[in-house]
Each structure stands twice: as C-alpha cells, then as structure tokens.
Amino acid sequence: MKRAPSTPARSRNKAFTLIEMVIVMALIGLLLTLAVPRYFMALENGKIKVQQQNLASIRDAIDKFYGDQGHYPETLDTLVQSRYLRSVPIDPLTEKSNWTIVAPIETGSSKELNPASGTDATGNSGAITGVYDVHSVAEVSDAK
Template identity: 40%
Template sequence: MRSRITFLKRHLARGFTMIELLVALAIIALLLAIAAPKYFGGIDRARETVLRENLYSLREALDKYYTDTGRYPDKLSDLVDKHYLRQIPEDPITESRNGWVVKPPADPSMGGVFDVHSGAAGVGKDGTYYQDW
C-alpha cells in the first residue's frame, strides 16, 4: 500500500506532459474557431438592429413634431429641447451622436430636418448601404 501512495505522489508532482498540454490547447483552439465567428457575427447583427431601431425612433419623433407644430424641426437637437426625445440616439455603427445625415424637406420654410439617415460607410448584412436605411 505504501509503495502505491508513493507512486501516486510522484506521478502527481510531476505535472502534465507536453503531449497533454498540446492536446488541451488544440481542443481550446478548436472550440474558439467554432465560437468566434458566431460571436462577432452576432455583434454585427445587434448593431444593425440597434441602428434600425434608432432610425425608427428618430423618424417617429420627427413625425410627431410635424403633427404637433405643422413644420419640421430646424435641427435634431430641437427634438430634445421640445421633449420629443430624451437625447439624440447614437449611431451604433459610427458610435457617434453627431454622425446622422439630415435630409431637409422640399420646402425650406417647413423646417430643416425632414428625414434622417446613418452617416456610416459600409454595407449591412442584407447587402444595402447603411446610408440608404
């Protein structure tokens, strides 16, 4: 019995062999190779979803402003000043609140902001440009 305990103590104190470490690292690398693309693809999809939602919120606030006042706001900050929005939403692609591209109405006397688009360069997962959303 004593020799068996001595053998176990020596074996445990010795540590891992190089082959065991390589096998463990290979398994970890394989799992990362499977999981990483799904993770980063999910982040891109989430940013695009947030961009669509922020555009929807801005456009809805513009419509409500127009319904209440009979004209469009002169600038996006008017939506915050008049409490149609708590703050200008961030464009998740450019990570900026100042990157929105403002489209004025056809009649300049109706205000300055008729529609809003993203100022981000690039193409979404659906193949359309962010600027066209």
C-alpha cells in the same frame, strides 16, 4: 529474521503529460476558431439592430413634431429641446450622434429640390429647411 523496510506502493504522479497538454490546447484553439467569428458577427448584428431602433425613434419623433407643429424641426436638437427626444441617439456603428439629415421636398411647386444640398436643378436655393428624414453616416448600414 530481518524484516525489509516497507516501501510505499508506487503512486503515479497526478499531473498532465506534455502530449495531453498539447492536445487540450489544440482542441481549445479549434473551438476558438469556430466561436470567435460568430461572436463578432453577433456584436455587429446587435449594433445594426440598435441603429435601426435609433433611426425608428428619431423618425417617430420627427413625425410627431410635424403632426403637432405643422412643420418639420429645424435640427435634431429641436426635437430634444421640444422634448420629443430625451437626447439625440448615438449611431452604434460610428459611435457618434452624427446623422445624415434629409430636408423636406417642397410640394405643390414645379421646382424639385435636391434633398442633400437644398438647391434645384439650376442651383437656386429653396427656402426649405428642416429635418424630414435621417440616415446613418455609416456606409455598411442596412438601416436606410
């Protein structure tokens, strides 16, 4: 009697079918549409928090300078040179160290000065200089 050659048991291929791949890709796409906006929102919120902390550091240094010197610093670089700040912090929203500087308003005088231009209502220049406060140049900031 002749024996039939033994055939190995049919083994199923261990691979994914096209339909399984499409379903997995669809699920990954769905998860990404939910996760990516939250990721970018978290990045933006982080930048705003860093900006608020940087503004608080600058304002604290201005107050300490005023308490020690009796006048406001002329520029933000004065705070660095006087070692109240190590460096002028960078605004994370603009990625520059440009800040909107608010000059002090003259007290004890009948003349009110516009902090942005340093002039009174008639356009005369006041002798007030210095850095009283800072704001971000970025318009989307809530840190003002």
